[in-house]
Amino acid sequence: MMDKRNLTLLTDLYELTMMQGYYVENSANETVIFDMFYRSNPNKNGYAICAGLDQVIDYINNLHFDDEDIEYLRSTKIFRDDFLEYLRNFKFTGDIYAIPEGSVIFPREPLVKVIAPIMQAQLVETALLNIINHQSLIATKAARVVLAAEGDGVMEFGLRRAQGPDAGIYGARAAMIAGCVGTSNVLCGRMFDVPVLGTHAHSWIMSFPDELTAFRAYAKTFPTACTLLVDTYDTLKSGIPNAITVFKEMRAAGIPLKNYGIRLDSGDLAYLSKRAKEMLDEAGFSDAVISASNDLDENIISSLKLQGATINRWGVGTNLITSKDCPAFGGVYKLAAVKDDKNDEFIPKIKLSENAEKITNPGNKKIYRIYNKKTGKIIADYICLEDEILSEDESLMLFDPVETWKRTKLNAGSFEVKELLVPVFKNGECVYKSPSVMEIRDFCKKELDTLWDESKRLAYPHETYVDLSQKLWDMRYELLQKYHYQEL
Amino acid sequence: MMDKRNLTLLTDLYELTMMQGYYVENSANETVIFDMFYRSNPNKNGYAICAGLDQVIDYINNLHFDDEDIEYLRSTKIFRDDFLEYLRNFKFTGDIYAIPEGSVIFPREPLVKVIAPIMQAQLVETALLNIINHQSLIATKAARVVLAAEGDGVMEFGLRRAQGPDAGIYGARAAMIAGCVGTSNVLCGRMFDVPVLGTHAHSWIMSFPDELTAFRAYAKTFPTACTLLVDTYDTLKSGIPNAITVFKEMRAAGIPLKNYGIRLDSGDLAYLSKRAKEMLDEAGFSDAVISASNDLDENIISSLKLQGATINRWGVGTNLITSKDCPAFGGVYKLAAVKDDKNDEFIPKIKLSENAEKITNPGNKKIYRIYNKKTGKIIADYICLEDEILSEDESLMLFDPVETWKRTKLNAGSFEVKELLVPVFKNGECVYKSPSVMEIRDFCKKELDTLWDESKRLAYPHETYVDLSQKLWDMRYELLQKYHYQEL
Structure with missing residues (x-):
């Protein structure tokens, strides 16, 4: 196209x-x-x-x-x-x-x-x-981010902050060239036949009476690509426990759990990811993907890795799509x-x-x-x-x-x-x-x-x-x- | 359109x-x-x-x-x-x-x-x-630049450094909304009926045997909008003297001099503009516009004004069209x-x-x-x-x-x-x-x-x-x- x-x-x-x-x-x-x-x-x-x-x-x-x-x-x-x-x-x-x-x-x-x-x-x-x-x-900025992620997948999520439609479309194209695993930008996916990625937003959770109901509804619709956003109300006290409840229900119902996990989108990502990993491991979901977003760039990713963050998928938006520091x-x-x-x-x-x-x-x-x-x-x-x-x-x-x-x-x-x-x-x-x-x-x-x-x-x-x-x-x-x- | x-x-x-x-x-x-x-x-x-x-x-x-x-x-x-x-x-x-x-x-x-x-x-x-x-x-960035120019015209010149075609087109549109006097972007001019501005580049000068010949050729083609770029070889020793020669020839030939002047594109703009003003005044061209470009932004314009720069038209590119610092x-x-x-x-x-x-x-x-x-x-x-x-x-x-x-x-x-x-x-x-x-x-x-x-x-x-x-x-x-x- x-x-x-x-x-x-x-x-x-x-x-x-x-x-x-x-x-x-x-x-x-x-x-x-x-x-x-x-x-x-x-x-x-x-x-x-x-x-x-x-x-x-x-x-x-x-x-x-x-x-x-x-x-x-x-x-x-x-x-x-x-x-x-x-x-x-x-x-x-x-x-x-x-x-x-x-x-x-x-x-x-x-x-x-x-x-x-x-x-x-x-x-x-x-x-x-x-x-x-x-x-x-x-492409140059994305290469830096991909390098910092040391083999973890980097997802391009910047369309809403890109400098106009083309900056979103062709910026995502350039990010893919430099090694991102996919983009949230559907038009870019269509034009250039590259993987499109994404799950749901806070508004999904907020439109339901409570978080658990929202998670269950999402899991029902997308059982094979179930990444749950856990920070709408309280990441450790509500989000992750509710996600684990839903994963357990899926397991009990015999639904094969693959390509599933959680997304952290605020708070201290090093601390939260380590606690999340413990909670998921303990519940028998050690293969759950822990993805993170929230104003990330190559320097923050490097720093989080140094601190032992257990994140293995990175959603990078504004800083990549605008090459913010340059x-x-x-x-x-x-x-x-x-x-x-x-x-x-x-x-x-x-x-x-x-x-x-x-x-x-x-x-x-x-x-x-x-x-x-x-x-x-x-x-x-x-x-x-x-x-x-x-x-x-x-x-x-x-x-x-x-x-x-x-x-x-x-x-x-x-x-x-x-x-x-x-x-x-x-x-x-x-x-x-x-x-x-x-x-x-x-x-x-x-x-x-x-x-x-x-x-x-x-x-x-x-x-x-x-x-x-x-x-x-x-x-x-x-x-x-x-x-x-x-x-x- | x-x-x-x-x-x-x-x-x-x-x-x-x-x-x-x-x-x-x-x-x-x-x-x-x-x-x-x-x-x-x-x-x-x-x-x-x-x-x-x-x-x-x-x-x-x-x-x-x-x-x-x-x-x-x-x-x-x-x-x-x-x-x-x-x-x-x-x-x-x-x-x-x-x-x-x-x-x-x-x-x-x-x-x-x-x-x-x-x-x-x-x-x-x-x-x-x-x-x-x-x-x-x-628009917000452009409002800052226009404010710093204290009533001088600000020209949007950033298309080549914009983040893709749309960033150039709609960025120029936003810059116009915030008070720029025109843009170099012809497509933006066509789509939104806003003034388009610009004269010539270094390549124009370099494609002629010498600077004076290049200036004369430009003045011949555009006698009523003759802004000459004076920094290709040496601003004070070559560019401005040659520009003055051409303005004198136009005056001698009875061509009405309006909307004419010089553009500074490198070097110390405060110093060069003051010297340029002296040279133009002395030759009887005190109404010549002195425009300037070269990585300008609102802070540099403010600083140049504080130093008494005699620039009265500002071409602003990269820093405006990308809102570089943010x-x-x-x-x-x-x-x-x-x-x-x-x-x-x-x-x-x-x-x-x-x-x-x-x-x-x-x-x-x-x-x-x-x-x-x-x-x-x-x-x-x-x-x-x-x-x-x-x-x-x-x-x-x-x-x-x-x-x-x-x-x-x-x-x-x-x-x-x-x-x-x-x-x-x-x-x-x-x-x-x-x-x-x-x-x-x-x-x-x-x-x-x-x-x-x-x-x-x-x-x-x-x-x-x-x-x-x-x-x-x-x-x-x-x-x-x-x-x-x-x-x-």
Whole structure:
């Protein structure tokens, strides 16, 4: 089920004013390269997980200005009639390369590379950033939460606090990619064929004369998925005893007890879960699932585990679906090269900044990921120019792009390489078939296994190296010298 | 342009499992009251701005399970066939009351009251919370930013960092309601007929051989809206001098200079704006607009103003569109009463909690806002039962609902009252016509004028009183006593 909305106008006005500018300047067909990349990992994490490519593909495939779009643009009185007529036949005809969804990614490497006539490349900037920034943010946050849960299932429960319908739908999609076991969001379940989860709310209990009657009614309707919310009145004195009464009645009635248990939603979850476990064990329900929710995040889950909480399923809402401690992924989209029509070569472009971190990498680039052949773990990522080829059969000298005297030699045969960017569009045609969300989830799990544990720590993780080839470094240095000359 | 997506499945699975439970229990037609309210203002603000009602209306009007929805639900193997058949003819037949969009609101008062058969009232919970939580969050954040700008125009520029397309579209809508002068988001402009704004990006400059050529080209295409981005290479040495050159050329060519200026997007905005103002003044362009962007929020804008920055237009992106320092609005939806079929009366319901702040207000309620007759400023909000009537002609005793000895007497004739909740749906029919976004924006401006300045402070604002009527307070106390008896 594709999102069939026409999102062509989901763009910043300046993309359209620049397009008109290029149109007037007759540079409309100049081919350019834009890179989408980000500068630092959200939540001070050691990596990020990229997501959203499938929705970018839908967006590009759907890209067209319909009559109402054009009439709206005309009504703004900003645009010329000839430009508006041009838009009527607008379509994307360029190439797009991207790192597949669910991949582990690092700062400063291109996640998406767009090679297209400048007007097209410019138009798609905003929606592409919006989609990939959002889903990569939530996937990265969810990966942290899933890691903290140490193998327990994490359920995505955030729809009601998500920043609008799409944030709920696509946020849940991203959370699934990063390893959640299911989502409460039914529409996400329908659109992406992922497991949907959930039981009942306090209102269920409150609508019955008493808690025990409410539990019995729920067990009658859902005997094979009976998770009872125990904190409406008093968790230890009422909720858990009533749940045990119902479980005993089910057992006495010969109903097979599987996939059953309780949910804690308030109070001290460490204390309550330990007492709940004792009470359930004592009554012979030691396989009951103890799930918990209530403003959880990766740090609280870690802390509860350290305290011996006996929770084995975690419902995570607000903090995951909004990535609360870092609610934006700072992806940017920068011009890297302009094609010279005379000799068909790309002229590299650089964006300067007083802040060295904000200076871009020029040129038409690709990325190799270098793995330790024995352990399968990532040694470094290596950004080079499109015509460079890394061979596993030759030794390789890596150097830090800032502190260039720091050099590491990799011996031939000790490492393996993989190219990260894959073709997604060629001449405007989609040439990439997105895997299903559950397939991407499997892939992401394998990707996370290529990280050293030190890179996965929640706090102060090891930063993975992203190095430049000598050729790219030289090109960048030359452009910097050219532009950054000053006399005092 | 309405959002025509079928969002019926935009709900937590547990709403549907509870619905099936009510269906099986034959309590499907029991009429209940749910209140949507929130517990504390985001960003430690002194108030919030409610928004999103128009999208809730679209959602309710569109509510239906189509064949594909039902087949999807069947495929989950959670639901009974008779229940799924029931869903086929499902429609909303209840009443909804709400506080109009753009209103100033306070914690603990019902923003939306749903009176409907329990299955219907339950289903709409998640989407209603999702929509109103999101837009109220962004409207409240935007009100802070607009306030900090002290009358300068604030432009919403956040689409690329919003949490998905809807967060960009409806977040911009909410920002407009709260007083922004325009948005860069063209789709939002089209859907809600609000001003769209923007000029060009660094890529425009970089795609030309040099900055001056790029500026000239832009001025040629947009002579009447010529804002030039001056920080691509060097703001003071290159950007501003080149911009002045172009403005001089326009003046020399007899092009009327209006709505023109520069945009600063990096560096020390206080210093650069002051130098820019000097340079523009000296060249005879003292009416040029100096706009600024770059990770701004209300605190940075306040600080820049304190330092004498000469910026008079503010482009605010990430921090506004994600409400970065508080990215979730904690709206909840709680059962308040269940109708007794025997005597057609509502039986009040209460949700207990160890945390006194989380205890709900029971019963069928309404809200009066009480204004000082002389100043027009808000004295307090007053929640009472539906059958109570507040008269301006009688004196009124207010008391703090926690510290009940704190009493304030309002003399007859000294105050005016207004009911806050208005009918939106009656028997499933929409009876409310939403104003346009720009009309809501005007209304919101008037609403903000009813707050004391002390309540609008960015830090440590005065908290407005939300009091209960004696009758409601007594009902609540009685229910608390009934449920919260324990023996140690």
